[in-house]
Amino acid sequence: MDVIDRYVYAVVKRLPEKSRAEVERELRANIEEMLPDDYEEADVHTALLSLGNPAALAEQYRETKRYLISPELYGNYIYVLKIVSVIVLIALPIAAFAEVLTDDRGDGPFDLLIRAFVQAILMAFQAAMPVFGIVTLIFAFLERADKKYSQWPYTGKPWTIKDLNEAPVSDSRSIPKSESIFSIVIGVVFGIAICFYPELLAWYSNDNGDWSSVPIFNESELRPYIPFLLALTAFSVVIATLKLIQQKWTAHLAWLNVLVNVCDIAFICTFFLDPNLVSDAFVTTFATNLEADPDSFRGIWDNSMLGLAAFLSIMMAWDGVNGLIKARKIS
Amino acid sequence: MSQFEELLSAFEVELKRGTLTLAVLSLLQTPKYGYSLLQDLVDKNVDIEAGTLYPLLRRLEKQGILTSDWDTAESRPRKYYTLSPTGTQIFEKLRDNWRNMTRQIDQLLGGEQDGRH
Numbered sequence: 001m002d003v004i005d006r007y008v009y010a011v012v013k014r015l016p017e018k019s020r021a022e023v024e025r026e027l028r029a030n031i032e033e034m035l036p037d038d039y040e041e042a043d044v045h046t047a048l049l050s051l052g053n054p055a056a057l058a059e060q061y062r063e064t065k066r067y068l069i070s071p072e073l074y075g076n077y078i079y080v081l082k083i084v085s086v087i088v089l090i091a092l093p094i095a096a097f098a099e100v101l102t103d104d105r106g107d108g109p110f111d112l113l114i115r116a117f118v119q120a121i122l123m124a125f126q127a128a129m130p131v132f133g134i135v136t137l138i139f140a141f142l143e144r145a146d147k148k149y150s151q152w153p154y155t156g157k158p159w160t161i162k163d164l165n166e167a168p169v170s171d172s173r174s175i176p177k178s179e180s181i182f183s184i185v186i187g188v189v190f191g192i193a194i195c196f197y198p199e200l201l202a203w204y205s206n207d208n209g210d211w212s213s214v215p216i217f218n219e220s221e222l223r224p225y226i227p228f229l230l231a232l233t234a235f236s237v238v239i240a241t242l243k244l245i246q247q248k249w250t251a252h253l254a255w256l257n258v259l260v261n262v263c264d265i266a267f268i269c270t271f272f273l274d275p276n277l278v279s280d281a282f283v284t285t286f287a288t289n290l291e292a293d294p295d296s297f298r299g300i301w302d303n304s305m306l307g308l309a310a311f312l313s314i315m316m317a318w319d320g321v322n323g324l325i326k327a328r329k330i331s
Numbered sequence: 332m333s334q335f336e337e338l339l340s341a342f343e344v345e346l347k348r349g350t351l352t353l354a355v356l357s358l359l360q361t362p363k364y365g366y367s368l369l370q371d372l373v374d375k376n377v378d379i380e381a382g383t384l385y386p387l388l389r390r391l392e393k394q395g396i397l398t399s400d401w402d403t404a405e406s407r408p409r410k411y412y413t414l415s416p417t418g419t420q421i422f423e424k425l426r427d428n429w430r431n432m433t434r435q436i437d438q439l440l441g442g443e444q445d446g447r448h
């Protein structure tokens with residue numbers, strides 16, 4: 001194969017099909033012009049060297065810049081990736097440890113740690129990579145969507161001075177990022193644990209190297225709650241994500257927050273006050289370990305559940321009111 | 332390359348980018364083929380490389396600024412480029428812009444020099 005053919009091929013193979021023939025014809029004509037009548041190999045080399053790197057030449061011939069995510073969106077992309085990595089980094093060790101515990105092979109604590117560590121690395125590839133991929137895909141999609149919606153202030157209209165009010169400012173109205181990230185991680189980890197691995201939430205005891213566990217919940221009693229629990233978890237994660245994006249309380253956000261808290265309170269009251277939900281075996285184990293009388297302990301347990309439900313409800317109510325108060329400070 | 336030279340060349344590239352197009356358009360009021368245009372530019376001390384010029388011609392043609400015509404009568408086929416009617420209009424506007432711009436910049440640069448002396 002002639003060196004000119006190789007050069008031309010190196011250029012056009014990097015171009016879209018439809019422009020190849022024309023560029024090739026032009027390029028060959030131009031190269032020929034650069035050569036004297038009786039040319040030698042060395043003349044060809046000089047001509048080709050003066051045209052430069054074929055990859056760079058092909059890049060010049062391309063009409064449109066090619067990228068997955070443009071520099072304008074890149075900042076937001078990296079910001080979201082960072083937050084997602086933090087969430088993954090916190091959730092992974094928990095998930096890995098849970099996975100290792102369910103797959104108990106009677107190992108000692110040291111072996112368990114090693115296996116949890118290996119599991120975390122495995123999960124990093126199994127879970128983190130798709131998550132990164134999905135974030136990248138979403139941004140690649142935004143890149144191809146109408147720019148006016150994918151760029152701040154995301155309204156599809158030119159920005160106004162009023163939009164500046166919506167930008168995060170650091171004062172008493174601001175919501176710390178850590179708070180939102182924390183609630184996403186807790187929400188996801190416990191939501192998944194209760195819904196898919198209820199047997200993991202258990203009393204663990206070690207008798208002479210043998211691990212045994214007594215699950216907290218009666219699985220059949222738990223099952224009807226799962227759709228609600230999943231919906232609530234999803235709802236909470238959406239709200240936490242909104243908090244993460246806005247980073248400050250607004251009236252809309254505060255009312256959404258009240259709504260999710262009201263749902264939470266309703267759920268907590270039914271969930272914690274359901275007498276059949278917690279297994280008798282668990283209460284008995286608990287009582288035995290506290291050296292209490294199992295029969296009278298059931299009463300104490302039910303009262304504690306009532307107390308816990310009341311405490312959590314008050315916390316939720318306060319969180320809702322707090323959001324409203326902070327949002328009110330805007331106007 | 333030292334940091335200073337790198338910085339300088341980045342600014343020079345930026346400064347030159349628009350002027351190359353203007354130089355090319357000015358010479359294409361009469362039809363020329365790629366290599367002869369390159370020679371003309373080099374003769375007039377315009378610093379341009381073949382690898383930059385040829386894709387530029389093609390881009391301008393796609394934008395409707397230039398029209399092209401293959402001449403296959405000679406032993407070597409040649410693609411002749413020339414300004415389209417739109418291209419002529421754009422060239423004239425750009426030329427006026429350039430003159431205004433250089434006048435303004437000259438005033439600024441001249442003023443600076445006066446201040447120092």
